[in-house]
Amino acid sequence: MTETMAELSEATPGSKSEQAYQAVKARIVEGTYTPGYRLVLGTIAKDLGFSVVPVREAIRRLEAEGLVTFERNVGATVAGIDPTEYLYTMQTLSIVEGAATALSAPLIDSQSIARARAVNQEMRECLEHFDPVRFTQLNQDFHNVLFEHCPNPHILDLVHRGWNRLAALRSSTFRFVPGRARDSVEEHENLLHLIETGADADDIEKAARRHRTATLDAYLAQTT
């Protein structure tokens, strides 16, 4: 799944710049490079076996996506975990996910619903075995099934960008909250029910938004 998540701007596939982008991004998302990690152009270039120019381009692209921060004549570091930034990202995600869900809902067939339900079932099992990593992955899969026929690729792209940002944060400070995860699975079921019964687009959007903001609230409750 992870590698099939089509980006809107995939920028000259096969180029070293693209390879560098994918490589560094992967390391960030999977947690090899944790927030604060210093990304030195020369070092990365040597690592990957090519010159600094394409690496530089890759880093700048990641900067545009918010995965790394860049400072002139100083260098790049993996983007930090500022709680404020987390709030911004989650709030934005609630909006774009809400819209993506509402727009997609009328186009989802019963077969997709069944697949989504199967994924959600797997998530339940993850709760038993306590597998947060897989749970997060399945969570994205679940929503991606719903977004399969999303009529607006721009919005979908915004959703994926938000997910990437979160992935960079996840593995460090922001922790998996089991109680919240359990609720999340129930909300998925509720969402599927709304879609199945052809509920009002507005109601679906609100439910999808709450699904995201609830996670944010859980985080806020945990820290205060």
Next chain:
Amino acid sequence: MTETMAELSEATPGSKSEQAYQAVKARIVEGTYTPGYRLVLGTIAKDLGFSVVPVREAIRRLEAEGLVTFERNVGATVAGIDPTEYLYTMQTLSIVEGAATALSAPLIDSQSIARARAVNQEMRECLEHFDPVRFTQLNQDFHNVLFEHCPNPHILDLVHRGWNRLAALRSSTFRFVPGRARDSVEEHENLLHLIETGADADDIEKAARRHRTATLDAYLAQTT
């Protein structure tokens, strides 16, 4: 106004890469480079007086924002005016503008309301003198006043990106529709009323969304 529109990632101010970015972007937005215009790295570099590397970086950044399209070993061109793309952009804008307006509404003081109203009055005058360019600029000013205290910079950034995309399209195919412009001014007044009276966030969001989708509908009606 135009130049004070702070970008989220302003990338090493003073660098040539940044200068190139600003220069090319300005030419696209103001219509010097129209859609389809071929952006040749070497030529632009010579024009601006520096080498191709920073220019290349600038172009890639513009690509990420959707202002130019890029093809490997072929080059960059100013992004086109595909009606589908226009629809995507407008739809996305309606969503992010709606959210930005609703989030900002509770934070807008009466002084800002007055300023927004003044801008809207100027827009009315533009209708008399038929000044589409200034009208469009004032329209952005109007909404920027409302967004002044927007609590989420990410969403604001998405709004600005959408505006830039539209700016690239505007000067060519998509025309100014006087009837629609007149309605737009009335909708602004309605929006201000809702904000002043402390209307429900949901109602404000819906009104702001409609304000954008109405323009889209007017375009669709015009072409069919």
Next chain:
DNA sequence: AGGTACGAAATCGTATACGATCACTATCCA
């Protein structure tokens, strides 16, 4: 005449090289 193959020009992609800027340390002076 039409189409295909070849070749040259244009343009991009990347490597290498050097100058500019910043952080850090050690030293000197008060």
Next chain:
DNA sequence: TGGATAGTGATCGTATACGATTTCGTACCT
């Protein structure tokens, strides 16, 4: 002893250069 300062190393920013790829025009063949 504490702070300022000069020097050094590391890293970035950009220029230049060259190889790779594409495009377009021309000549040739059918």
